[in-house]
Amino acid sequence: MAAILETKGLEKSFGSVTAAVGIDVAVDKHEVVGIIGANGAGKTTFINMVTGFVKPDRGRIFFHGRDITALSPRAVTNLGISRSFQIPQVFTSASVADNLLIALGAAERDRFSFWRPLRRKNLLESAAGQMKLFQIADFADHTAATLPQGIRKLLDIAMAVVRRPEILLLDEPTSGVSAEEKFQIMDTVMSALKAQEVTVLFVEHDMEIIARYAQRVIAFYEGTIIADGATEEVLAHEQVRKYVIGEDLRGGDSQAAPARGNGVVRIDKEAGRA
Amino acid sequence: MLTALAILIDGLVYSSWLFIVAVGLSLIFGVMKILNVAHGSLYAFGAYGAATMVGIYFDAGWAPLGSFAMLLLAALVMGAILGIVLERGLLRFVYGRDEVIIVLVTYAAFLILEDVIKLIWGVDPYYAAQLYGLLGMTEISLLVFSNYDLALIGLALFIGGSLWLAINRTRWGKLLLAVIHDREMSQAFGINVTRVYTVTFVLGAVLGALGGAFTAPMISVTPGIGVEVIILAFAVVVIGGMGSVPGAVIGSLIVGLSRAAAVHLLPEIELFVIYGVMSLVLIVRPQGLFGKTAEKRI
Amino acid sequence: MIEKDKTLRTLAIAVAIFAVAGFFLPQWAVFMLTLALAKGLVVLGLLILWRTGLLSFGHALFYCTGGYAVGLAGLWGLTDVVALIALGTVASILLAFALGFLITRYREIYFAMLSMAFSMILYGVLVKSEVLGSTDGFNISPPTFLGVKLEGESLTLGNYLVTCLLVWAAGWGVHRYLQSTMGHMSIGIRDNEIRVEYLGVSVRRVIHVKYVIAAALAGAGGAISAMVVGHIDPDSMAYWTVSGEFVFVTILAGTGSVVAPFLGSIVFELVRTYAFQYTPYTWQLILGSTLLLLILILPDGLWSLFTRRKARV
Numbered sequence: 040m041a042a043i044l045e046t047k048g049l050e051k052s053f054g055s056v057t058a059a060v061g062i063d064v065a066v067d068k069h070e071v072v073g074i075i076g077a078n079g080a081g082k083t084t085f086i087n088m089v090t091g092f093v094k095p096d097r098g099r100i101f102f103h104g105r106d107i108t109a110l111s112p113r114a115v116t117n118l119g120i121s122r123s124f125q126i127p128q129v130f131t132s133a134s135v136a137d138n139l140l141i142a143l144g145a146a147e148r149d150r151f152s153f154w155r156p157l158r159r160k161n162l163l164e165s166a167a168g169q170m171k172l173f174q175i176a177d178f179a180d181h182t183a184a185t186l187p188q189g190i191r192k193l194l195d196i197a198m199a200v201v202r203r204p205e206i207l208l209l210d211e212p213t214s215g216v217s218a219e220e221k222f223q224i225m226d227t228v229m230s231a232l233k234a235q236e237v238t239v240l241f242v243e244h245d246m247e248i249i250a251r252y253a254q255r256v257i258a259f260y261e262g263t264i265i266a267d268g269a270t271e272e273v274l275a276h277e278q279v280r281k282y283v284i285g286e287d288l289r290g291g292d293s294q295a296a297p298a299r300g301n302g303v304v305r306i307d308k309e310a311g312r313a
Numbered sequence: 314m315l316t317a318l319a320i321l322i323d324g325l326v327y328s329s330w331l332f333i334v335a336v337g338l339s340l341i342f343g344v345m346k347i348l349n350v351a352h353g354s355l356y357a358f359g360a361y362g363a364a365t366m367v368g369i370y371f372d373a374g375w376a377p378l379g380s381f382a383m384l385l386l387a388a389l390v391m392g393a394i395l396g397i398v399l400e401r402g403l404l405r406f407v408y409g410r411d412e413v414i415i416v417l418v419t420y421a422a423f424l425i426l427e428d429v430i431k432l433i434w435g436v437d438p439y440y441a442a443q444l445y446g447l448l449g450m451t452e453i454s455l456l457v458f459s460n461y462d463l464a465l466i467g468l469a470l471f472i473g474g475s476l477w478l479a480i481n482r483t484r485w486g487k488l489l490l491a492v493i494h495d496r497e498m499s500q501a502f503g504i505n506v507t508r509v510y511t512v513t514f515v516l517g518a519v520l521g522a523l524g525g526a527f528t529a530p531m532i533s534v535t536p537g538i539g540v541e542v543i544i545l546a547f548a549v550v551v552i553g554g555m556g557s558v559p560g561a562v563i564g565s566l567i568v569g570l571s572r573a574a575a576v577h578l579l580p581e582i583e584l585f586v587i588y589g590v591m592s593l594v595l596i597v598r599p600q601g602l603f604g605k606t607a608e609k610r611i
Numbered sequence: 612m613i614e615k616d617k618t619l620r621t622l623a624i625a626v627a628i629f630a631v632a633g634f635f636l637p638q639w640a641v642f643m644l645t646l647a648l649a650k651g652l653v654v655l656g657l658l659i660l661w662r663t664g665l666l667s668f669g670h671a672l673f674y675c676t677g678g679y680a681v682g683l684a685g686l687w688g689l690t691d692v693v694a695l696i697a698l699g700t701v702a703s704i705l706l707a708f709a710l711g712f713l714i715t716r717y718r719e720i721y722f723a724m725l726s727m728a729f730s731m732i733l734y735g736v737l738v739k740s741e742v743l744g745s746t747d748g749f750n751i752s753p754p755t756f757l758g759v760k761l762e763g764e765s766l767t768l769g770n771y772l773v774t775c776l777l778v779w780a781a782g783w784g785v786h787r788y789l790q791s792t793m794g795h796m797s798i799g800i801r802d803n804e805i806r807v808e809y810l811g812v813s814v815r816r817v818i819h820v821k822y823v824i825a826a827a828l829a830g831a832g833g834a835i836s837a838m839v840v841g842h843i844d845p846d847s848m849a850y851w852t853v854s855g856e857f858v859f860v861t862i863l864a865g866t867g868s869v870v871a872p873f874l875g876s877i878v879f880e881l882v883r884t885y886a887f888q889y890t891p892y893t894w895q896l897i898l899g900s901t902l903l904l905l906i907l908i909l910p911d912g913l914w915s916l917f918t919r920r921k922a923r924v
Contacts, residue, residue, distance in 0.1 A: 113813055153793040317886070416720060421906070436892070514813055544727070584735030587731075588728050588731040591724075600696070
């Protein structure tokens with residue numbers, strides 16, 4: 040099967056910090072790819088480059104064979120690549136329902152979008168359906184600023200999915216969420232995405248989540264890819280164990296609760312730095 | 314040649330005046346991120362205070378040259394009183410709100426103070442012109458300049474130099490720079506940000522009043538003199554970069570010299586040139602010539 | 612699920628009542644109302660921008676453009692009321708369309724400052740243009756209505772009725788726009804531009820459209836003012852204090868409804884008329900204090916007194 044998303048030799052540095060070098064990735068349709076790596080390994084930079092937020096210094100990005108390297112986030116989105124954010128990017132002063140309505144309205148790409156009312160029956164129904172799919176319907180009337188973190192994360196992802204993208208990039212969908220909620224959120228997201236047949240790339244720190252949801256894993260280390268393959272293989276890979284999951288191994292059994300607690304602390308630190 | 318000299322000297326005088334008037338605005342913006350529309354009122358109060366006190370001084374028949382002290386005194390008194398009233402009595406309640414909202418708050422303060430002036434001093438003009446002639450005139454190759462105007466250049470240099478020293482060479486200046494750089498972090502490190510704000514605002518207010526006080530001898534002090542000054546000061550500060558003292562120097566020079574050139578060469582574009590330059594700078598370099606930009610991250 | 616929206620009904624009834632009242636009110640009151648409604652059009656435009664989080668401290672630019680377009684057309688012999696208003700509107704639209712390419716790059720105080728600078732450029736040019744009467748400006752002959760020349764009270768009433776019609780049309784159109792997807796994009800842009808771009812929408816283009824709409828309304832308002840007053844000059848049309856007044860009324864009225872700008876404008880004009888009469892030296896004091904109270908106590912403006920607070924876009 041031909042890759043729908045392909046990057047060739049991506050390079051990016053911020054001052055003296057190298058965030059990416061020689062990044063070659065090819066993603067096939069309907070794959071669910073996990074991206075792992077320590078803090079500062081270049082995972083978010085990768086997503087930022089693919090979605091046009093950051094321009095690579097060198098290298099090319101192809102979507103269905105078309106060069107999208109120089110495109111803006113808007114253009115990339117309109118081609119069918121959506122993303123979610125580590126820190127949810129929602130319309131904080133609007134309700135959950137209105138957030139989705141606005142996203143749905145934008146997705147219509149209607150020439151008369153300056154005239155046709157947003158609160159139309161079909162859009163209201165779509166918004167309700169989307170909220171149900173992501174299990175946030177209970178919060179429909181809540182202002183986004185007041186939402187619990189987990190719900191806000193789900194809303195962020197739901198807004199990205201409204202475009203019915205071919206590829207969805209999720210930047211740490213479970214960061215900042217309590218350990219108990221993580222699986223619940225991932226279950227919700229993954230079943231919603233399965234229903235829409237989306238190709239998914241997701242950045243994740245928690246190896247249990249990677250093991251459960253990813254078919255394939257790409258491991259980043261200091262701006263390079265050190266492993267790319269089937270999930271079990273990559274997780275068993277020596278360098279990956281050493282550089283990416285090393286801490287978890289030293290912390291003892293990765294199934295044990297305290298280790299998971301450590302993981303949360305580490306993720307929060309990165310979230311603060313964003 | 315003579316025109317060039319006239320442009321240069323007129324331009325420098327005008328630049329100096331602009332700097333004195335605008336530097337307080339820039340300082341306040343730099344530290345507190347407040348675009349203070351009421352700066353024009355501070356200028357007006359300075360002018361009224363100066364005219365009043367100079368009048369009293371001359372009526373008392375003391376040594377004429379001492380009247381210059383009255384200008385300083387007026388600026389200090391007016392700036393300090395209004396600065397404290399505005400900052401403690403009003404602005405501190407809106408810290409943390411949207412910058413644009415704070416602009417509106419200072420705009421409201423400006424409107425109120427405009428009428429307070431009328432209530433205190435009435436609508437008849439005040440003068441402090443006695444001072445203007447005291448220093449005499451100087452002839453520079455056929456052109457005659459008032460020494461008072463030339464002294465403004467010295468005053469501007471003095472104010473600019475003192476501020477530079479205060480910011481870069483004193484403990485207070487270091488605190489200020491820390492707060493400018495990162496307010497939250499400074500607070501975490503135990504810097505009393507509230508006090509830094511109050512001191513900065515009062516200092517900026519005194520500078521605004523000083524601008525008015527030293528302008529009083531050159532004009533007739535009437536209601537509404539602050540209105541034009543606000544927008545001129547905005548132009549200076551925007552051109553140089555909001556919140557940058559060196560920027561205020563450059564902004565004043567650009568506006569001052571280009572206006573002087575326009576007045577001598579093409580009077581029709583006198584006003585156009587100021588706002589034209591202001592727009593141009595905003596378009597090409599919105600953070601101003603000396604301003605810094607913040608980066609967006611997600 | 613779809614709420615009953617009564618705004619358009621309220622607007623139509625209010626405009627109808629006002630229009631009929633015009634036949635019974637004294638001439639000075641009709642004159643004052645016309646002017647208030649004309650300025651209300653300008654404020655309606657600022658409402659669109661303010662909902663997007665943009666504060667134009669130089670909207671007098673378009674008010675003045677509309678006014679001077681009418682003045683210049685009058686010098687060339689154009690007198691028809693509809694043609695003049697259309698001309699003022701179109702002139703402002705063209706100017707805003709051009710400036711929009713620049714100004715849509717800016718937000719917050721930079722947006723406010725640049726719009727102020729633009730308006731002061733126009734002011735600087737007009738003040739020094741002797742052909743256009745410099746600071747004195749020049750007089751404008753009264754408009755004609757479909758070729759009919761009116762005088763005295765009927766002229767005032769004619770102007771007023773045309774204004775009422777325009778207020779209704781503008782209010783209706785803007786309300787439709789605000790309820791549309793692009794209208795709702797205001798809150799999106801105000802809250803989070805990154806998300807808007809990642810929804811595939813160009814923030815700059817959306818703002819550009821809003822800016823042009825706001826300018827069109829200001830141009831129409833300026834055109835009406837010029838015709839009604841019969842005189843234009845830079846100080847009363849382009850100076851930054853004029854823009855400040857529009858901003859004031861925007862905050863006073865609140866952004867809750869398209870009816871609010873007209874209500875706010877009428878209240879403003881009434882208070883000003885009486886304040887000037889009885890306490891000429893405390894007019895700005897009243898304004899300033901009101902503005903402070905609004906910001907501190909009633910941040911959603913006068914209109915919020917009429918609506919129960921609820922979370923909605």
